[in-house]
Amino acid sequence: MPTTLITNIGSLVTNDPSLGTGPLGLVADAAVVMADGLIAWVGPADRAPAADEVYDAGGRAALPGFVDSHSHLVFGGDRTQEFNARMSGTPYTAGGIRTTVAATRAASDAELDATVARYVAEARRQGTTTIETKSGYGLTAEDEARSLRIAAAHTPETTYLGAHIVAPEYADDPAGYVDLVTGPMLEACAPHARWVDVFCEKGAFDGDQARAILTAGARAGLIPRVHANQLTYGPGVQLAVELGAASADHCTHLTDADVDALASSGGATIATLLPGAEFSTRATYPDARRLIDAGAAVALSTDCNPGSSFTSSMPFCIAVAVRDMRMTPDEAVAAATLGGARALRRDDVGRITAGARADLMLLDAPSHVHLAYRPGVPLVSRVWQGGVRAA
Numbered sequence: 554m555p556t557t558l559i560t561n562i563g564s565l566v567t568n569d570p571s572l573g574t575g576p577l578g579l580v581a582d583a584a585v586v587m588a589d590g591l592i593a594w595v596g597p598a599d600r601a602p603a604a605d606e607v608y609d610a611g612g613r614a615a616l617p618g619f620v621d622s623h624s625h626l627v628f629g630g631d632r633t634q635e636f637n638a639r640m641s642g643t644p645y646t647a648g649g650i651r652t653t654v655a656a657t658r659a660a661s662d663a664e665l666d667a668t669v670a671r672y673v674a675e676a677r678r679q680g681t682t683t684i685e686t687k688s689g690y691g692l693t694a695e696d697e698a699r700s701l702r703i704a705a706a707h708t709p710e711t712t713y714l715g716a717h718i719v720a721p722e723y724a725d726d727p728a729g730y731v732d733l734v735t736g737p738m739l740e741a742c743a744p745h746a747r748w749v750d751v752f753c754e755k756g757a758f759d760g761d762q763a764r765a766i767l768t769a770g771a772r773a774g775l776i777p778r779v780h781a782n783q784l785t786y787g788p789g790v791q792l793a794v795e796l797g798a799a800s801a802d803h804c805t806h807l808t809d810a811d812v813d814a815l816a817s818s819g820g821a822t823i824a825t826l827l828p829g830a831e832f833s834t835r836a837t838y839p840d841a842r843r844l845i846d847a848g849a850a851v852a853l854s855t856d857c858n859p860g861s862s863f864t865s866s867m868p869f870c871i872a873v874a875v876r877d878m879r880m881t882p883d884e885a886v887a888a889a890t891l892g893g894a895r896a897l898r899r900d901d902v903g904r905i906t907a908g909a910r911a912d913l914m915l916l917d918a919p920s921h922v923h924l925a926y927r928p929g930v931p932l933v934s935r936v937w938q939g940g941v942r943a944a
Contacts, residue, residue: 554588554589554590554940555604555605555606556586556587556588556593556604556605556606557586557587557588557604557605557606557607557608557937557940558584558585558586558601558602558603558604558606558607558608559584559585559586559587559608559610559615559913559915559937560584560598560601560607560608560609560610561582561584561598561609561610561611561612562580562582562583562584562585562598562610562612562613562614562615562915563581563582563610563612563613563614563919563920564579564580564581564583564614564615564919564920564921565579565580565581565583565585565595565614565615565616565905566578566579566614566615566616566617566886566890566905566921567579567580567595567617567904567905567906568617568887568890568891568903568904568905568906569904569905569906572595572596572906575883576883576887577883577886577887577921580595580596580597582597582598582599583595583596583597583598583615584596584597584598584600584601585615585905585913586601586602586604587911587937587940588604588911588940589940590910590911590939590940590941591907591908591909591910591911591940592905592906592907592908592909592910592911593907594907595905595906595907608935610915612919613915613916613917613918613919613934614915614916614918614919614920614921614923615905615913615914615915615916616680616886616890616905616913616914616916616921617682617890617891617902617903617904617905617909617912617913617914618680618681618682618683618890618902618903618912618913618914618936618937618938619676619679619680619681619682619683619867619889619890619893619914620681620682620683620684620852620889620890620891620892620893620894620896620897620899620902620903621676621681621683621684621685621854621855621857621865621867621893622685622710622800622823622825622852622854622893622894622896622897623685623687623800623802623825623827623854623855623856623896624672624676624684624685624686624687624854624855624856624857624858624865625686625687625689625690625714625856625857625858625859626668626669626672626673626684626686626704626707626857626858627657627665627668627669627686627687627688627690627700627701627703627704628653628656628657628665628668628690628858628859629653629656629657629658629659629660629664629665629668629690630652630653630655630656630657630659630660630859631656631859632649632652632653632859632860632863635649635652635860636833636863639833639834639835640835644834645784645834645836645861649860649861650689650690650717650718650860651718651721652860653690653858653859653860654690654691654692654718654720654721656690657690657691657696657700658691658693658696662699662703665699665700665703666703666706669686669703669704669706669707670707672857672865673707673708675865676855676857676865676866676867677936677938677943677944678933678936678944679865679866679867679868679931679933680867680868680914680933680936681865681867682902682912682913682914682936682937682938682943683708683710683893683894683897683899683902683903683912684707684708684710685708685710685711685712685748685854685897686704686707686708686710686711686712687704687711687712687713687714687717687750688700688701688704688711688712688713688714688715688717688742688746689714689715689716689717689750689752690717692715692717692718692720692721693720693738694733694737694738694740694741694742695741697713697715697738697741697742698738698741698742698745701713701742701745701746702745704745705745709747710747710748710897711745711746711747711748712746712747712748712749712750712778713739713742713743713745713746713748713749713750713770713775714749714750714751714752715733715734715738715739715742715766716731716734716750716751716752716757716758716762716763716766717752717757718752718756718757719757719758720733727762731758731762731765731766734766734769735765735766735769735770736769739769739770739773740773743770743773743774743775746775747775747776748775748776748777748778748799749766749767749769749770749771749773749775749776749777749778750777750778750779750780751763751766751767751779751780752780753779753780753781753787753788753789753792754780754782754783754784754785754787754789755784755785755787756784757780759788760787760788760789760792763779763788763789763792764792764796767779767792767796767798768796771796776798776799776898777793777796777797777798777799778793778798778799778800778801778802778896779792779793779798779800779801779802780802780803781793781801781802781803781804782801782803782804782805782806782807782811783803783805783806783830784805784806784836785806786806786807786808787806789801790804790807790811790814790815790824791810791811791814793822794814794815794817794818794821794822797821797822798822799821799822799823799896799897799898800822800823800824800825800852800896801815801822801823801824801825802825802827802854802856803825803826803827803830803839803856804824804825804826804839804844805831805836805837805838805839806837807839807840807843807844812843812844812847812849813847815844815847815849815850816844816847816848816849818849818850820850820895823850823851823852823892823895823896824839824844824849824850824851824852825851825852825853825854825892825893825896826839826841826844826851826852826853826854826874826878826888827839827853827854827855827856827862827870828853828870828873828874828877828878829855829856829857829862829863829864829869829870829873830856830861830862831877832862832864832873833861833862833863833864834861838873838877838878839878840878840879841874841878841879841880841884841888842878842879842880845880845884850892850895851880851884851888851892852888852889852892852893852895852896853867853870853871853874853885853888853889853892853893854867854870854889854893854896855867855869855870867889868924868928868932868933869928869929870889871885871886871889871924871925872924872925872928872929873928874888874925875925876925876928882921882922882924882925882926883921883922885924885925886921886924890903890904891903891904910939911937911938911939911940912937912938912939913936913937914933914934914935914936914937915933915934915935916932916933916934917932917933917934918932
Protein backbone atom coordinates (compact mmCIF):
# COMPACT_ATOMS: atom_id res chain seq x y z
CA MET A 554 0.00 0.00 0.00
CA PRO A 555 1.21 3.54 -0.69
CA THR A 556 2.06 5.73 2.29
CA THR A 557 -0.27 8.65 2.95
CA LEU A 558 0.60 11.92 4.67
CA ILE A 559 -2.22 13.97 6.19
CA THR A 560 -0.77 17.39 6.81
CA ASN A 561 -1.88 20.87 7.86
CA ILE A 562 -3.95 19.47 10.73
CA GLY A 563 -4.95 22.40 12.90
CA SER A 564 -5.35 20.37 16.10
CA LEU A 565 -4.65 16.65 16.49
CA VAL A 566 -6.05 14.48 19.31
CA THR A 567 -3.59 11.61 19.83
CA ASN A 568 -4.79 10.33 23.25
CA ASP A 569 -1.12 10.02 24.16
CA PRO A 570 0.07 12.71 26.61
CA SER A 571 3.68 11.96 25.69
CA LEU A 572 3.05 13.31 22.18
CA GLY A 573 1.35 16.58 23.04
CA THR A 574 -0.37 18.71 25.64
CA GLY A 575 -2.89 17.55 28.24
CA PRO A 576 -4.52 14.13 28.65
CA LEU A 577 -5.57 14.16 24.97
CA GLY A 578 -1.98 14.64 23.81
CA LEU A 579 -2.99 17.57 21.60
CA VAL A 580 -0.59 18.52 18.81
CA ALA A 581 -1.09 21.83 16.98
CA ASP A 582 -0.11 22.25 13.31
CA ALA A 583 0.27 18.50 13.07
CA ALA A 584 0.71 15.75 10.51
CA VAL A 585 0.16 11.99 10.42
CA VAL A 586 1.68 9.38 8.13
CA MET A 587 -0.20 6.13 7.44
CA ALA A 588 1.42 3.01 6.01
CA ASP A 589 0.16 -0.56 5.61
CA GLY A 590 -3.02 0.25 7.52
CA LEU A 591 -1.18 1.59 10.55
CA ILE A 592 -0.05 4.94 11.92
CA ALA A 593 3.61 5.23 10.93
CA TRP A 594 4.48 8.71 12.20
CA VAL A 595 2.88 11.55 14.22
CA GLY A 596 4.26 15.00 14.88
CA PRO A 597 4.52 18.63 13.79
CA ALA A 598 3.69 19.20 10.14
CA ASP A 599 6.98 20.94 9.44
CA ARG A 600 8.89 17.80 10.42
CA ALA A 601 6.78 15.28 8.52
CA PRO A 602 8.57 12.72 6.34
CA ALA A 603 7.75 12.35 2.68
CA ALA A 604 4.94 10.03 1.58
CA ASP A 605 3.52 8.67 -1.66
CA GLU A 606 0.26 10.57 -1.27
CA VAL A 607 -0.46 13.85 0.50
CA TYR A 608 -3.80 15.04 1.86
CA ASP A 609 -4.12 18.65 3.03
CA ALA A 610 -6.39 18.84 6.07
CA GLY A 611 -6.83 22.57 5.58
CA GLY A 612 -6.45 23.40 9.27
CA ARG A 613 -9.19 20.97 10.35
CA ALA A 614 -9.09 19.10 13.64
CA ALA A 615 -8.25 15.38 13.54
CA LEU A 616 -8.95 12.73 16.13
CA PRO A 617 -9.04 8.94 16.43
CA GLY A 618 -12.00 7.09 15.00
CA PHE A 619 -14.75 6.64 17.55
CA VAL A 620 -14.94 3.26 19.30
CA ASP A 621 -18.59 2.37 19.90
CA SER A 622 -18.40 -0.47 22.41
CA HIS A 623 -22.14 -1.10 22.86
CA SER A 624 -24.76 -1.51 20.13
CA HIS A 625 -27.60 -3.83 19.09
CA LEU A 626 -27.67 -3.77 15.29
CA VAL A 627 -29.05 -7.23 14.42
CA PHE A 628 -32.78 -6.70 14.52
CA GLY A 629 -35.93 -6.72 12.46
CA GLY A 630 -38.90 -4.38 12.49
CA ASP A 631 -39.45 -0.95 13.92
CA ARG A 632 -40.64 0.48 17.24
CA THR A 633 -41.78 3.93 16.15
CA GLN A 634 -45.16 3.48 17.81
CA GLU A 635 -43.52 2.56 21.13
CA PHE A 636 -41.31 5.66 20.97
CA ASN A 637 -44.30 7.83 20.13
CA ALA A 638 -46.23 6.41 23.07
CA ARG A 639 -43.26 6.95 25.37
CA MET A 640 -42.95 10.57 24.31
CA SER A 641 -46.67 10.83 25.10
CA GLY A 642 -46.23 9.57 28.65
CA THR A 643 -45.90 5.77 28.62
CA PRO A 644 -42.82 4.76 30.68
CA TYR A 645 -40.05 2.59 29.24
CA THR A 646 -39.73 -1.01 30.46
CA ALA A 647 -37.64 -3.97 29.33
CA GLY A 648 -40.75 -5.65 27.91
CA GLY A 649 -40.69 -3.78 24.62
CA ILE A 650 -37.82 -6.01 23.53
CA ARG A 651 -40.37 -8.74 22.79
CA THR A 652 -41.70 -6.72 19.85
CA THR A 653 -38.27 -6.75 18.24
CA VAL A 654 -37.79 -10.44 19.03
CA ALA A 655 -40.87 -11.33 16.99
CA ALA A 656 -39.78 -9.16 14.06
CA THR A 657 -36.20 -10.46 14.13
CA ARG A 658 -37.29 -14.09 14.11
CA ALA A 659 -39.48 -13.35 11.09
CA ALA A 660 -36.71 -11.55 9.15
CA SER A 661 -34.56 -13.32 6.58
CA ASP A 662 -30.78 -13.53 6.85
CA ALA A 663 -30.50 -11.10 3.94
CA GLU A 664 -32.77 -8.59 5.65
CA LEU A 665 -30.82 -8.77 8.89
CA ASP A 666 -27.50 -8.48 7.07
CA ALA A 667 -28.72 -5.41 5.20
CA THR A 668 -29.80 -3.82 8.49
CA VAL A 669 -26.40 -4.34 10.11
CA ALA A 670 -24.60 -3.07 7.01
CA ARG A 671 -26.81 0.03 6.90
CA TYR A 672 -26.15 1.08 10.48
CA VAL A 673 -22.45 0.23 10.44
CA ALA A 674 -22.08 2.47 7.37
CA GLU A 675 -24.22 5.17 9.00
CA ALA A 676 -22.00 5.09 12.09
CA ARG A 677 -18.84 5.19 9.96
CA ARG A 678 -19.98 8.35 8.20
CA GLN A 679 -20.15 9.91 11.68
CA GLY A 680 -16.62 8.86 12.58
CA THR A 681 -17.09 5.41 14.14
CA THR A 682 -14.39 3.04 12.92
CA THR A 683 -14.73 0.29 15.56
CA ILE A 684 -18.11 -1.01 16.65
CA GLU A 685 -19.31 -3.79 18.94
CA THR A 686 -22.72 -5.34 18.38
CA LYS A 687 -24.81 -7.99 20.07
CA SER A 688 -27.29 -10.74 19.48
CA GLY A 689 -30.28 -10.72 21.81
CA TYR A 690 -33.33 -10.34 19.57
CA GLY A 691 -33.60 -14.00 18.53
CA LEU A 692 -33.72 -15.81 21.89
CA THR A 693 -33.60 -19.27 20.33
CA ALA A 694 -30.38 -21.16 19.77
CA GLU A 695 -30.80 -20.96 16.01
CA ASP A 696 -31.76 -17.26 15.88
CA GLU A 697 -29.06 -16.17 18.29
CA ALA A 698 -26.39 -18.09 16.37
CA ARG A 699 -27.48 -16.67 13.01
CA SER A 700 -27.55 -13.16 14.49
CA LEU A 701 -23.93 -13.55 15.57
CA ARG A 702 -22.86 -15.04 12.24
CA ILE A 703 -24.39 -12.05 10.48
CA ALA A 704 -22.82 -9.56 12.90
CA ALA A 705 -19.40 -11.20 12.54
CA ALA A 706 -19.39 -10.39 8.83
CA HIS A 707 -19.30 -6.69 9.77
CA THR A 708 -17.23 -6.51 12.98
CA PRO A 709 -14.97 -8.78 15.04
CA GLU A 710 -16.50 -7.34 18.21
CA THR A 711 -19.56 -9.59 18.59
CA THR A 712 -21.38 -10.28 21.83
CA TYR A 713 -23.61 -13.20 22.78
CA LEU A 714 -26.66 -11.70 24.51
CA GLY A 715 -29.04 -14.63 24.68
CA ALA A 716 -29.78 -13.28 28.15
CA HIS A 717 -31.43 -10.08 26.93
CA ILE A 718 -34.81 -11.04 28.36
CA VAL A 719 -36.47 -14.38 29.07
CA ALA A 720 -37.79 -15.71 25.75
CA PRO A 721 -41.60 -15.56 25.45
CA GLU A 722 -41.83 -19.35 25.28
CA TYR A 723 -40.21 -19.56 28.70
CA ALA A 724 -42.25 -16.84 30.43
CA ASP A 725 -43.41 -19.36 33.03
CA ASP A 726 -40.06 -21.15 33.25
CA PRO A 727 -37.22 -18.65 33.59
CA ALA A 728 -34.96 -21.29 35.12
CA GLY A 729 -35.46 -23.41 32.02
CA TYR A 730 -34.48 -20.48 29.85
CA VAL A 731 -31.29 -19.91 31.85
CA ASP A 732 -30.50 -23.60 31.26
CA LEU A 733 -30.95 -23.02 27.52
CA VAL A 734 -28.80 -19.87 27.53
CA THR A 735 -26.00 -21.59 29.46
CA GLY A 736 -26.30 -24.85 27.51
CA PRO A 737 -27.35 -25.49 23.90
CA MET A 738 -27.67 -21.80 22.98
CA LEU A 739 -24.22 -20.98 24.33
CA GLU A 740 -22.73 -23.96 22.48
CA ALA A 741 -24.27 -22.74 19.21
CA CYS A 742 -23.22 -19.12 19.73
CA ALA A 743 -19.76 -19.26 21.30
CA PRO A 744 -17.91 -19.92 18.01
CA HIS A 745 -19.26 -16.66 16.60
CA ALA A 746 -18.73 -14.36 19.60
CA ARG A 747 -15.94 -12.73 21.56
CA TRP A 748 -18.07 -11.52 24.48
CA VAL A 749 -20.95 -12.72 26.68
CA ASP A 750 -23.44 -10.22 28.11
CA VAL A 751 -26.53 -10.29 30.31
CA PHE A 752 -29.27 -7.76 31.07
CA CYS A 753 -29.11 -7.85 34.88
CA GLU A 754 -32.22 -5.87 35.65
CA LYS A 755 -35.73 -6.09 37.08
CA GLY A 756 -37.83 -7.60 34.30
CA ALA A 757 -34.83 -9.45 32.86
CA PHE A 758 -32.31 -11.47 34.95
CA ASP A 759 -31.50 -11.28 38.65
CA GLY A 760 -28.03 -11.45 40.17
CA ASP A 761 -27.93 -15.23 40.61
CA GLN A 762 -29.13 -15.85 37.07
CA ALA A 763 -26.67 -13.31 35.67
CA ARG A 764 -23.79 -14.92 37.56
CA ALA A 765 -24.66 -18.35 36.16
CA ILE A 766 -24.87 -17.00 32.60
CA LEU A 767 -21.62 -15.03 32.73
CA THR A 768 -19.75 -17.87 34.42
CA ALA A 769 -20.91 -20.34 31.77
CA GLY A 770 -19.90 -17.91 29.03
CA ALA A 771 -16.46 -17.47 30.56
CA ARG A 772 -16.00 -21.25 30.69
CA ALA A 773 -16.76 -21.29 26.95
CA GLY A 774 -13.99 -18.75 26.35
CA LEU A 775 -16.12 -15.59 26.14
CA ILE A 776 -15.25 -12.42 28.07
CA PRO A 777 -18.04 -11.03 30.29
CA ARG A 778 -19.68 -7.64 30.06
CA VAL A 779 -22.91 -6.60 31.81
CA HIS A 780 -25.97 -4.45 31.20
CA ALA A 781 -25.98 -3.03 34.72
CA ASN A 782 -28.11 -0.67 36.78
CA GLN A 783 -30.01 0.96 33.93
CA LEU A 784 -33.57 1.03 35.23
CA THR A 785 -32.98 0.82 38.95
CA TYR A 786 -30.41 -0.08 41.60
CA GLY A 787 -29.27 -3.69 41.49
CA PRO A 788 -26.35 -6.13 41.68
CA GLY A 789 -25.13 -5.70 38.09
CA VAL A 790 -22.22 -3.30 38.63
CA GLN A 791 -20.69 -5.15 41.55
CA LEU A 792 -21.20 -8.48 39.80
CA ALA A 793 -19.37 -7.10 36.77
CA VAL A 794 -16.39 -6.04 38.88
CA GLU A 795 -16.36 -9.30 40.84
CA LEU A 796 -16.29 -11.42 37.67
CA GLY A 797 -13.72 -9.22 35.94
CA ALA A 798 -16.11 -8.07 33.23
CA ALA A 799 -14.63 -5.73 30.65
CA SER A 800 -17.45 -3.25 31.20
CA ALA A 801 -20.54 -2.44 33.21
CA ASP A 802 -22.85 -0.69 30.76
CA HIS A 803 -25.48 1.97 31.54
CA CYS A 804 -24.51 2.64 35.22
CA THR A 805 -27.45 5.01 35.62
CA HIS A 806 -28.42 4.12 39.21
CA LEU A 807 -25.32 3.73 41.38
CA THR A 808 -24.78 3.46 45.11
CA ASP A 809 -21.55 4.67 46.68
CA ALA A 810 -20.48 1.01 46.89
CA ASP A 811 -21.05 0.63 43.13
CA VAL A 812 -18.91 3.66 42.38
CA ASP A 813 -16.21 2.45 44.75
CA ALA A 814 -16.21 -0.99 43.10
CA LEU A 815 -15.71 0.49 39.62
CA ALA A 816 -12.98 2.82 40.85
CA SER A 817 -11.21 0.05 42.75
CA SER A 818 -11.13 -2.16 39.66
CA GLY A 819 -8.27 0.01 38.42
CA GLY A 820 -9.78 0.34 34.98
CA ALA A 821 -10.27 -3.41 34.54
CA THR A 822 -14.04 -2.85 34.42
CA ILE A 823 -15.02 0.24 32.43
CA ALA A 824 -18.19 2.17 33.25
CA THR A 825 -19.75 2.51 29.80
CA LEU A 826 -22.32 5.30 29.72
CA LEU A 827 -25.08 5.35 27.11
CA PRO A 828 -26.73 8.78 27.09
CA GLY A 829 -28.83 7.98 24.03
CA ALA A 830 -30.90 5.65 26.19
CA GLU A 831 -31.70 8.32 28.75
CA PHE A 832 -32.40 10.85 26.00
CA SER A 833 -34.84 8.48 24.29
CA THR A 834 -36.59 7.34 27.47
CA ARG A 835 -36.62 10.65 29.36
CA ALA A 836 -34.80 8.96 32.21
CA THR A 837 -32.20 10.36 34.60
CA TYR A 838 -28.76 10.60 33.00
CA PRO A 839 -25.76 8.79 34.54
CA ASP A 840 -23.57 11.04 36.65
CA ALA A 841 -20.30 10.82 34.79
CA ARG A 842 -18.71 13.48 37.00
CA ARG A 843 -19.23 11.33 40.09
CA LEU A 844 -17.56 8.35 38.43
CA ILE A 845 -14.63 10.29 37.00
CA ASP A 846 -13.95 12.13 40.24
CA ALA A 847 -13.94 8.80 42.09
CA GLY A 848 -11.29 7.45 39.72
CA ALA A 849 -13.46 5.11 37.63
CA ALA A 850 -12.61 4.65 33.95
CA VAL A 851 -15.44 5.77 31.67
CA ALA A 852 -16.48 5.08 28.07
CA LEU A 853 -19.25 6.60 25.97
CA SER A 854 -21.26 4.55 23.52
CA THR A 855 -24.48 4.83 21.50
CA ASP A 856 -26.44 1.74 22.59
CA CYS A 857 -27.88 1.91 19.08
CA ASN A 858 -31.04 -0.24 19.14
CA PRO A 859 -34.59 0.11 17.82
CA GLY A 860 -36.24 0.46 21.21
CA SER A 861 -34.49 2.69 23.70
CA SER A 862 -31.68 4.47 21.82
CA PHE A 863 -32.08 4.55 18.07
CA THR A 864 -28.99 6.62 17.31
CA SER A 865 -25.69 5.62 15.73
CA SER A 866 -24.16 9.06 16.36
CA MET A 867 -21.20 9.24 18.71
CA PRO A 868 -21.01 13.04 18.19
CA PHE A 869 -24.56 13.27 19.53
CA CYS A 870 -23.60 11.20 22.58
CA ILE A 871 -20.58 13.44 23.19
CA ALA A 872 -22.76 16.55 23.11
CA VAL A 873 -25.31 15.06 25.52
CA ALA A 874 -22.58 13.84 27.87
CA VAL A 875 -21.10 17.33 28.06
CA ARG A 876 -24.46 19.06 28.43
CA ASP A 877 -26.24 16.67 30.79
CA MET A 878 -23.68 14.32 32.37
CA ARG A 879 -21.17 16.92 33.61
CA MET A 880 -18.29 15.79 31.40
CA THR A 881 -15.83 18.23 29.93
CA PRO A 882 -15.43 18.18 26.13
CA ASP A 883 -11.97 16.63 26.54
CA GLU A 884 -13.32 13.90 28.83
CA ALA A 885 -16.19 13.10 26.48
CA VAL A 886 -13.93 12.81 23.42
CA ALA A 887 -11.51 10.59 25.35
CA ALA A 888 -14.40 8.40 26.54
CA ALA A 889 -15.74 8.03 22.99
CA THR A 890 -12.35 6.96 21.62
CA LEU A 891 -9.81 5.62 24.11
CA GLY A 892 -12.51 4.75 26.66
CA GLY A 893 -14.35 2.60 24.15
CA ALA A 894 -11.11 0.90 23.16
CA ARG A 895 -10.45 0.03 26.79
CA ALA A 896 -13.99 -1.31 27.16
CA LEU A 897 -13.18 -3.65 24.26
CA ARG A 898 -9.72 -4.37 25.67
CA ARG A 899 -8.11 -3.05 22.51
CA ASP A 900 -4.83 -1.14 22.43
CA ASP A 901 -4.68 -0.79 18.65
CA VAL A 902 -7.60 1.64 18.30
CA GLY A 903 -8.80 4.80 20.05
CA ARG A 904 -5.47 6.61 19.70
CA ILE A 905 -3.25 8.10 17.02
CA THR A 906 0.22 6.83 17.82
CA ALA A 907 2.82 4.91 15.86
CA GLY A 908 1.75 1.29 15.49
CA ALA A 909 -1.95 1.89 16.12
CA ARG A 910 -4.48 1.08 13.44
CA ALA A 911 -4.84 4.02 11.05
CA ASP A 912 -8.39 4.94 12.07
CA LEU A 913 -8.95 8.69 12.17
CA MET A 914 -11.31 11.45 11.14
CA LEU A 915 -11.22 15.10 10.19
CA LEU A 916 -13.78 17.60 11.42
CA ASP A 917 -15.06 20.63 9.58
CA ALA A 918 -13.93 22.54 12.65
CA PRO A 919 -10.65 23.75 14.17
CA SER A 920 -11.03 21.81 17.44
CA HIS A 921 -12.55 18.62 18.86
CA VAL A 922 -14.47 20.86 21.28
CA HIS A 923 -16.84 21.69 18.41
CA LEU A 924 -18.36 18.21 18.75
CA ALA A 925 -20.09 19.50 21.89
CA TYR A 926 -20.07 23.20 20.97
CA ARG A 927 -22.06 22.61 17.75
CA PRO A 928 -24.51 19.80 18.62
CA GLY A 929 -26.43 18.25 15.77
CA VAL A 930 -24.13 19.65 13.08
CA PRO A 931 -22.55 17.01 10.77
CA LEU A 932 -18.94 17.96 11.45
CA VAL A 933 -17.18 14.75 10.40
CA SER A 934 -15.82 15.46 6.93
CA ARG A 935 -13.35 12.62 6.25
CA VAL A 936 -12.85 9.17 7.76
CA TRP A 937 -9.98 6.72 7.29
CA GLN A 938 -10.31 3.14 8.49
CA GLY A 939 -7.21 0.98 8.47
CA GLY A 940 -5.52 3.67 6.38
CA VAL A 941 -8.20 3.54 3.69
CA ARG A 942 -10.57 6.41 2.98
CA ALA A 943 -13.92 5.13 4.30
CA ALA A 944 -16.16 8.20 4.25
